[in-house]
Amino acid sequence: xxxxxxxxxxxxxxxxxxxxxxxxxxxxxxxxxxxxxxxxxxxxxxxxxxxxxxxxxxxxxxxxxxxxxxxxxxxxxxxxxxxx
Amino acid sequence: xxxxxxxxxxxxxxxxxxxxxxxxxxxxxxxxxxxxxxxxxxxxxxxxxxxxxxxxxxxxxxxxxxxxxxxxxxxxxxxxxxxxxxxxxxxxxxxxxxxxxxxxxxxxxxxxxxxxxxxxxxxxxxxxxxxxxxxxxxxxxxxxxxxxxxxxxxxxxxxxxxxxxxxxxxxxxxxxxxxxxxxxxxxxxxxxxxxxxxxxxxxxxxxxxxxxxxxxxxxxxxxxxxxxxxxxxxxxxxxxxxxxxxxxxxxxxxxxxxxxxxxxxxxxxxxxxxxxxxxxxxxxxxxxxxxxxxxxxxxxxxxxxxxxxxxxxxxxxxxxxxxxxxxxxxxxxxxxxxxxxxxxxxxxxxxxx
Numbered sequence: 001x002x003x004x005x006x007x008x009x010x011x012x013x014x015x016x017x018x019x020x021x022x023x024x025x026x027x028x029x030x031x032x033x034x035x036x037x038x039x040x041x042x043x044x045x046x047x048x049x050x051x052x053x054x055x056x057x058x059x060x061x062x063x064x065x066x067x068x069x070x071x072x073x074x075x076x077x078x079x080x081x082x083x084x
Numbered sequence: 085x086x087x088x089x090x091x092x093x094x095x096x097x098x099x100x101x102x103x104x105x106x107x108x109x110x111x112x113x114x115x116x117x118x119x120x121x122x123x124x125x126x127x128x129x130x131x132x133x134x135x136x137x138x139x140x141x142x143x144x145x146x147x148x149x150x151x152x153x154x155x156x157x158x159x160x161x162x163x164x165x166x167x168x169x170x171x172x173x174x175x176x177x178x179x180x181x182x183x184x185x186x187x188x189x190x191x192x193x194x195x196x197x198x199x200x201x202x203x204x205x206x207x208x209x210x211x212x213x214x215x216x217x218x219x220x221x222x223x224x225x226x227x228x229x230x231x232x233x234x235x236x237x238x239x240x241x242x243x244x245x246x247x248x249x250x251x252x253x254x255x256x257x258x259x260x261x262x263x264x265x266x267x268x269x270x271x272x273x274x275x276x277x278x279x280x281x282x283x284x285x286x287x288x289x290x291x292x293x294x295x296x297x298x299x300x301x302x303x304x305x306x307x308x309x310x311x312x313x314x315x316x317x318x319x320x321x322x323x324x325x326x327x328x329x330x331x332x333x334x335x336x337x338x339x340x341x342x343x344x345x346x347x348x349x350x351x352x353x354x355x356x357x358x359x360x361x362x363x364x365x366x367x368x369x370x371x372x373x374x375x376x377x378x379x380x381x382x383x384x385x386x387x388x389x390x391x392x393x394x395x396x397x398x399x400x401x402x403x404x405x406x407x408x409x410x411x412x413x414x415x416x417x418x419x420x421x422x423x424x425x426x427x428x429x430x431x432x433x434x435x436x437x
Contacts, residue, residue, distance in 0.1 A: 008211035008405065011314075039214035039408060043289050048180035048219040049212040063179065063212070064299075064307055 001031040001078050002057075006042045007050035009035075016051045016065050023071045029079050056082070108301070119166055126162070130155035145335060153331045156373065160250040160323055161316070164369075167246035168315055171205075172308040176299065178206045180216055183233065187225050192276045195229035200268035203236030204261065213405050222289050228276020235422065236268030239397040243319055247372040248392075252379075259433070260389060267397070267425040274421055275414075283414035322370030330377035343382025353387045354430035358423060361394035368395045385437040390430025397422050 003020050007013025017035050024031045036042060036054075045054060049063030053071075055078045060066070066074075130151055134140050140147035183202045187195055213234070220230040240261050248257040299307075346353045364371065375388045398419060407415060 008214070010211040013211070039218065040287055040289075043215040043218040043222070043287065046219070048184065048216045050215065064176075065310070067303065067306065070303075 001029065001055065001075070001082055003031050003033045003075070004036050004054040005033065006036045006045070006047060006052040006054060006062075008039070009037050010050075012065060013051035016053060019065070019068065019071060020053070023068065023075055027072060027075055027079075029075055031075070119162075123159075123162065126155060126159050130158070149331050149335055152334060153327060156250075156327050156330070157324060160247065160327065160373070161320075163250040164243065164246040164319075164323070165312060165316060167249060168242045169308055169312045171242035171245065172311050173305060175205055176304045176308065178202060180206060180212075180219070184220055184223055184225065187220070187229055187233070188223060190225075190229065192226050192228050192273065195226060196232040196269045196272040196276070199229045199232035199272060200236040200265045203233045203268060204240045204265065206233075206237055211405070213402055214409055217406065217409055218287060218289065221284055222287065226276055227281055227284065228272040228274075230272075231275045231418065232268045232272025235271050235397070236265055238399065238402065239264040239268065239393065241396065243315065243369050244392070244396050247323075247369055251372050251376040256385070256389070259437075260393070263389065263393065263429045263433075264397070267393075267422065267429070271418075271421045271425060275417065278417065280414045280417065283411040285409050285411075319369040322368075323373065326370030326373035330373035333374065333377035334380065337377075337381055339381050341381070342378050346378065346383040346387050348384040348386075348434050353384065354390050354434065355427050357387045357391035358394040358426050358430065361391050362398055363400065364395050368392070371395055384434045386430040386433030386435070389433050390426045393426045393429065394423070397426065 003024070005013055005017040005020055007016070013035065017033065020033050024033065042050065042052070045052070045059050047059060047062045051065060052062035053060045053066065053074075055074055058078075060074050061070070133154060134147055134151040135142055138150065140150060142148065142151075183199075183206055186202065187199055190198060217230060217234065220233070221227060244260070245257055248260055344350070346357070361371075371392065375383070375392060379385065379388050403415060403419065406418075410418070
């Protein structure tokens with residue numbers, strides 16, 4: 001699974017990156033976390049506001065920091081997809 | 085210390101909202117009523133604390149300074165929390181995707197007016213400036229209309245609004261919002277006329293609404309509250325510092341001194357105030373209590389407003405970020421239009437207020 005945290009590197013996207021890493025550790029899932037700062041790639045996903053989260057190429061949220069519950073359910077759903 | 089300051093820390097009522105809409109309205113009404121009660125009680129509470137509890141005399145310098153500091157600090161934070169939380173909740177209904185769809189196919193003119201208006205209620209931190217700008221321009225929204233949004237969105241923001249409400253009242257806050265929206269409309273129209281499309285880097289990215297989502301109200305109010313806390317933590321120290329400096333100015337700076345340098349009769353005060361404001365950014369919130377103290381000592385209102393618009397509207401970090409997608413010529417024109425507009429508004433308000 002590939003998790004991309006998108007944002008220019010302000011406090012909010014760093015917080016989201018940290019949150020994603022903790023969620024992966026808590027769920028015991030194998031995943032790669034990448035912090036994307038290149039605005040071409042950010043805009044390429046159709047994202048207009050950051051921080052944003054992309055899991056396996058799917059935009060999960062943009063312009064906000066999701067709750068831990070949301071984050072874990074997305075990661076959980078993506079794990080099931082890749083396992084199937 | 086308990087009465088007023090504790091209530092500032094309590095989350096607004098809408099936080100524990102039930103799913104039924106009427107319950108939500110009732111909670112908003114209850115929250116508003118509680119706000120008015122607390123707000124009304126601030127002055128008596130500050131008086132009681134300084135003059136009864138601390139036994140300071142109303143006539144001494146220290147007594148009035150402590151009273152001023154206590155009252156202002158609590159009042160500002162109460163208003164800041166309320167305004168930031170309220171504006172954030174409203175903003176969540178206006179995602180940038182919705183704004184882009186609303187602006188799509190609009191001509192210049194009406195498009196500029198709409199973009200400036202939507203900029204008032206739409207979230208946008210300077211880190212998002214690049215994807216937002218690319219996303220708007222690539223989807224075919226005219227450059228001038230995009231700039232109208234890019235000017236009004238950061239200029240008319242919740243912290244500026246809360247601080248102006250707390251320190252100068254409703255009338256000045258309304259004037260500030262109006263001036264900000266007019267600057268955004270005219271600035272966008274001028275940039276549209278100048279035919280500067282060659283100054284923008286194109287990437288050929290197809291517009292997509294993939295990032296669109298619906299978030300339930302409870303989740304939104306929780307996020308709005310988290311956002312409010314984060315923002316208060318960020319601007320809080322600057323605000324307290326500003327109030328302290330303001331309190332010192334109130335006490336020790338002679339009236340004639342400020343009036344002579346920054347009063348209505350010094351024609352240089354407006355451009356100088358705007359130039360001083362250029363490098364200031366993160367401490368915008370802390371500037372307002374200082375500006376209010378200077379105003380009380382004779383600084384002209386137009387000069388105060390021009391200064392504040394320049395602090396908020398001309399942000400160096402945002403310019404550095406935008407440099408990645410906009411060529412220097414357009415960036416310079418953008419900064420120039422804003423500077424001229426703030427100076428003109430300063431003169432206008434000095435003449436009419």
